[in-house]
Amino acid sequence: MKKLLLDNQLCFPLYALSRQVTALYRPLLERLELTYPQYLVMLLLWETDNRFVGEIGDRLLLDSGTLTPLLKRLEQKQLVTRKRNPADERQVTIQLTEAGQALKNQAVDIPTQLQEGLNLDDKQIINLRIQLVTLLNQLTKTDTVN
Amino acid sequence: MKKLLLDNQLCFPLYALSRQVTALYRPLLERLELTYPQYLVMLLLWETDNRFVGEIGDRLLLDSGTLTPLLKRLEQKQLVTRKRNPADERQVTIQLTEAGQALKNQAVDIPTQLQEGLNLDDKQIINLRIQLVTLLNQLTKTDTVN
DNA sequence: TACAATTAGATTGTGCACAATATACTAACT
């Protein structure tokens, strides 16, 4: 097999599919005025509020150079607040505002709507997800199950 | 299943894994002084040289807003040339320079090196790639219908 | 207590992605 061919590498389908799936989210997220990475942060906060920046970064595998400006934009939209932790002033707690919590109601339908766009049944999606998560865990060596 | 949980969405593992795999390429590509998207363009040109910007974009699913500056950086590095097509001045032909062609020799080992970093055997990789390519084709096919 | 080492987050700079728009060119039609 000629390994230098684009079609024979794992990397390209992964990279291209990731962008295509993000593009599927775009029209759905536009209504909430969220970008895709912002949506991921909100998903995390809807699960468990009041997280430190570092916790969000650990979970999403993003560093402060990405998260700090992103969180400032969410703060500008009045979806979250950013407060230094009095017990340790190095840490910044991110907390949902009322508007941020309320936005969850507008987001609940997104996973179902997206799945329709994918044209795959549950079984296929779960199977693919398991493979992706397995490989992801292998690379990060961290089992991030709640 | 609670669909709004991060772990239950297809999107996040796909997005995170794509970034992690790109990160695996980074140290390998650093030696060639290429970024990952630049590497993808070079892969295409090593397969078939003298492509129009539009052809590259069709293949990588990238638009001119991404490709134009990227190709200019490759031109600055003297890896490619950019020339307007005399037969149709709207088109720009991208051609490898000698240095650009020669770089292929330094790149041939990258797929093998990457695979070692992934710690997966051939069968697993091929299986995952087939699923990704299948889904990718489904999505891009429905795009062209629109 | 002093102070080096560590930690959390912010800042800076480069390079994608992509929407929206602009520009130059070509083709098609009257």
Place this chain on the structure above:
DNA sequence: AGTTAGTATATTGTGCACAATCTAATTGTA
């Protein structure tokens, strides 16, 4: 020929990603 529509690429602006560096706060150790 002149107008109009369509096409290919370029430009502009916003928002990630991520490396490198900085600052301030905390911890470890003598």
